[in-house]
Amino acid sequence: MRIALCSDEVYPVHELVARALGERGHDVERFGALLRGGTTSWALSAEAAALAVAGGRCAEGIFFCWSGTGISIGANKVPGVRAALCTDAQTARAARLYNHANVLCLSNRLLSADLAKEILDAWFEPYASETGAIGVAELAAVEARQLGR
Secondary structure, eight states: OOOEESSSOOOOHHHHHHHHHHHTTOOOEEHHHHHOSSSOOHHHHHHHHHHHHHHHHSSSEEEEESSHHHHHHHHHTTTOOOEOOOSSSHHHHHHHHEEOOEEEEEETTOOHHHHHHHHHHTTSSSSOHHHHHHHHHHHHHHHHHHTTT
């Protein structure tokens, strides 16, 4: 599976996550500072990576910013993206199971190597939930009403 990896700044944990994705057999496409280095706008980085997910170029995404909040808000502006800010494994598991999240958002400030491994393990567990599917369908209806479709 191709995974969009995005951040507005570069942190050592990003390489750990990229390696862990490779070990799981995933290809990584980098966006924002992870592509260019330095620092970039979290809003524009989120948009570019989220468009890759929504358009199908990437199946899922893992996005980072200082708190994880801005990048998740930015990603969720793109229709078809369901980005979840997860600070622990249980939240990541629930985001997949009940919300069918397709973008995992993480905090550069809070993420340690051990926590990253726990969250990735939970994120990539097999999941299926009728409740989640119903919720996603209801969310799509809300989005359509708000966009006037």
